[in-house]
Amino acid sequence: MAVALAHAFALFAAVSSSMHVSGGHVNPAVTFGALIGGRISVIRAVYYWVAQLLGSIVAALLLRLVTNNMRPAGFHVGVGLGEGHGLLLEIIMTFGLMYTVYATAIDPKRGNIAAIAPLAIGLIVGANILVGGPFDGACMNPALAFGPSLVGWRWHSHWIFWVGPFIGAALASLIYEYVVIPTEPPHAHQPLAAEDY
Template identity: 50%
Template sequence: MAKIALGTRREATQPDCIQALVVEFITTFLFVFAGVASAMTADKLAGGSLVGLFAVAIAHALVVAVMISAGHISGGHLNPAVTLGLLAGGHITVFRSILYWIDQLLASAAACFLLQYLTGGLSTPVHTLASGVGYLQGVIWEVVLTFSLLFTVYATIVEPKKGANGLGPILTGFVVGANILAGGAFSGASMNPARSFGPALVSWDWTDHWVYWVGPLIGGGLAGFIYENFFIIRSHVPIPTEEEGY
C-alpha cells in the first residue's frame, strides 16, 4: 500500500520546490485563462448551444495537453484534485500538496480577474448544476468524471510503461474534452476545484460551488488510491554487487 509522506516546512525554501510552484502557477494560470475565456466566448457567440459546448471542450483539451507538457517541472497538475490523487498514491508530500493547492487557487483567481479586465467586464461563467440536476447527482457526475481523469493521468503519465509513452499529456487532454462533452450539460464537468474557484470568486456567485470541491476531490483521491494500490506493482530489486560485475 502506498505511504503518504507528510513532508516538512523546509520544503518551501528548497529551490526545486520554489521552481515547481512558479511553474505550477504559470501553467494553472494559462489553463484557467484559456478555459474560462473559451466559456466566455461560447456564451457570447453561441449562446450556450451545443456548438459552444464543443468549442469549450476543444479549448480545454488543447490547453490541458499543452500545459501538462509545459509544466513538467512541477508535474503540471493544474488541479487540486490531481494533486490529491497523486498525494493518495504517495507521489507528493502533504506539505507540498498544500502549497500546490494555494498556488493553483491564486493562479485561477488571477486569470479570471485579468479576463474580467480584458473583456471590459464581460460576465464570467461559473460552474453550476443544470436545471433538474440535484446535488447528489452533481457530486456523482464530478466524482465519475474526475476519477476518469486521474485514472488516465496514472495510466499514461505516472506509469508510462503501462500507457502510451510520450502521449500522456495529449491523452489526458482528450479525456478532459470528452468529459466536458459528456457532462458539461449536466454538472458543468469541472473536474477541477481551481477551475471553478476563479470564476466564482470574480463573479461572487457561489451557487452549488461546494459540489465542485467535494466531487472532484473524492474522484481524484479515489482514483489515485485505487490505481496505486491495485494496478502498480512495486517489486523489490536487489542492489547489484561487485561480484555481479557492477
C-alpha cells in the same frame, strides 16, 4: 464541441509546458490524488494548491478585465439536475481523469506511453466535457471553479466542484496505486548468495 476542444488543447499545452517543472500539476484534485497515492509530499501539495488557486483567481480577473467587467458565471448544476447528481457526475469524471493521469504520467511502469501523457490528459478532459458539460459544466478541477466563483461572487452549489473531484481523484489513486500497479513477485527457488550463509 468548441468548449471541449478548447479545454483539451489548452490542458494539453499547460501540462506539456509544466511537466518538467511540477509534473503538470494544474488541478488541486489531481494533486490530492498524487498525495493520497504517496507520490508527492504534503508540503509540495500545499505549494501546488496555493499556486493553482492563485492562477485561477488571476485568470478570472483577466477575463473580467478583457470582457469589459462582465461577471464570470462560474460552474453550476444544470436545470432539472439535483446537487447529488452533479456530485456523482464530478466524482465519475474526475475518477477518469485521475486514472488517466496515473496510467500515463505517474505509474513507474508506464514506459514509452509517458510521452503522450499530456495529450491523453487533455483528451480525457475534452471527452468528459462533451459528456458532462451540459449537466454541470464538467469541472473536474476545484481551482477552475474557485477563480470565477470568487471574482464573479457566485457560489451556488460550489461545494460540489470541490468534494466531487477530490473524492473521484482519491478513489482513482487508491485503486491504481494499490490494485493496478503490480508488485514485484517473490523470486522462487533462488539459490542463496554466499553472504546469506
